Amino acid sequence: MAKKLRRTAAFAALARAMTSGARGGPSLGKRLAALPRMIKATARREYDGGLRLALMVAATAYVASPVDLVPEAFLALFGLADDALMITWLAGSVLAETERFLEWERRRETVIPGYVVH
Incomplete structure (x- = not known):
């Protein structure tokens, strides 16, 4: 069941990406440009896309x-x-993972680095 849901989500992301220009989503160029940054952030363990990236490499x-x-x-x-x-x-x-990564980058820009003191 979970495998079917992931497959359905991937196909839905492909369909969304093909029509995202009309809705203001990231362009294909921005998504492809994000791939090297996503790989670096994953390698540094800053971004949690390790398993998904491994599955894409295997495919x-x-x-x-x-x-x-x-x-x-x-x-x-x-x-x-x-x-x-x-x-x-x-x-x-x-397409789905790069969109997720770009959103992660946007949210990360609003966070002020530091420590929480109790």
Whole structure:
């Protein structure tokens, strides 16, 4: 059930991103420019996107893997369908996560760094 909800959320994010220009959401250029910052913030453990980033890397490796070429050779349409589904999920996930990251950056700008004294 949770897997289906995540998949649905990724597809919904893809659809939202395709129409976000009309609603004032971040442009595709801003989202793609945010990727290196998101990776750095995740590596520094400032941003909590580690697992999602790992899943995106795994999906990219799956699509780019030469091992996956064998199903396309034998199961042409079905082999390409799994790649198309994975690419669609990956695109939706990247768009959703970069939107989440950009929102995190905006909220972070309003926080004054310091310590809480009790």
